[in-house]
């Protein structure tokens with residue numbers, strides 16, 4: 001009985017104090033599972049250092065705002081401009097964006113050969129871009145022309161059409177389209193921290209290698225949602 005009371009106490013105090021709720025998602029694969037395309041050292045550092053820092057800093061910046069701690073990350077990203085201080089807006093943009101973008105990224109990767117594109121989804125890509133080759137070229141071109149750090153995205157717009165876009169830093173399409181019905185269905189991290197250990201300055205080699213480890217099953221799920 002006493003034990004139950006103690007855990008109830010901790011549960012309640014965690015609730016009222018608004019404990020840091022943004023945690024790193026568990027990866028569905030090992031750090032080495034994406035080799036040789038994405039190496040295990042990069043995966044380890046990327047997840048445990050970079051991604052963890054975004055989550056930690058996001059949680060720290062929300063400490064004074066218990067009501068906002070209860071919101072989900074998409075809500076925070078879509079409503080940056082109505083956040084109560086400029087400092088918090090900046091933190092949500094950078095740390096909240098970094099936290100969410102990496103959550104998406106890990107789920108959109110899979111060990112080579114384990115989540116191939118279906119015929120049906122190939123048809124969707126072809127209908128939108130002419131061919132799979134044209135889609136990949138357009139995506140790669142966007143990745144290479146983004147100056148500095150950022151992300152390349154495949155999004156489904158309000159009309160259901162697929163579009164490629166890129167964003168700087170840790171921005172995410174949700175920040176630009178607000179509450180409209182756009183959906184991010186694929187993203188590629190093109191910060192140097194995502195590829196420099198293995199590919200050094202050769203971003204294009206990294207982008208080409210990425211096609212081997214895309215989790216097309218997840219991309220299709222996101223498209224259908």
Ligand code: MN
Pocket residue numbers: 046050102189191193194
């Ligand atoms: Mn990253």
